[in-house]
Amino acid sequence: MGGDVDSTRWLTEDEQAAWSGLQQMQGMLSGRLNRELATSSGLSLQDYAVLVTLSAAAEHRMRAFELGRLLGWEKSRLSHHIARMAARGLVCRQRCPNDQRGHFVVLTDAGEETLAAAAPGHCRSVRHWFVDRLSPAQLAALADITRTVRAGLGEICDGSDE
Structure with a gap:
């Protein structure tokens, strides 16, 4: 992706407007949805993403590396976030029987109940905004x-x- 400045194809005015508009919209929308979700359920958008992803998985569990890949998160970010969610009882970790170094991230009953309670309000917010x-x-x-x-x-x- 490097290269010299002279060979750079700079963004046109329209391209720059589209790119900066996307960035601003994403930041504003994420901020609004995060605040509303936190206020109504105590969840962050990241918590919600983990819970939704696990709820759609077979047996409500997924290998940690698969969850990280689907969320687009680095291993350390996922590990720290899962630890915080586990401390709140929303998920737990289970050893993988086939791979002693690996583990599953599992949606707990409390996590499932929290997601079920948060989903209608979050859906209304996404629809509205x-x-x-x-x-x-x-x-x-x-x-x-x-x-x-x-x-x-x-x-x-x-x-x-x-």
């Missing part, structure tokens, strides 16, 4: 855009673009 502000065509275009960018990032993360 995001979904209802966009037309069906805008939502479809955004879904397509995010798939395209995520696929490109996946190629880089898998090492196939290096």
Whole structure:
């Protein structure tokens, strides 16, 4: 990704507007949703992401490395966050019988109950601050855009673009 300044393809005005708008929107939206979720349920957006991901997994458990990959988190970030959530009783760790060094992150009953209580309010917030502000065509275009960018990032993360 390095290179010399003279060969850099600088962003056009429209490209810069789109990029900075995306960054500002994400920060503002995440901040708003995080505050509302914390106020209503005591969860952070990161807590919620872990709980939702585990609730969709078979047996409500997932290998830690898989959870980190799905969330896009580094190993140390995941480890610290899971430790804090485990201290609150939302998740627990279980040894993996096939790999003594590995473990599963498991959604506890308390975590499942907390998620069930938080989900309706969080859904209302997401709908109010995001979904209802966009037309069906805008939502479809955004879904397509995010798939395209995520696929490109996946190629880089898998090492196939290096």
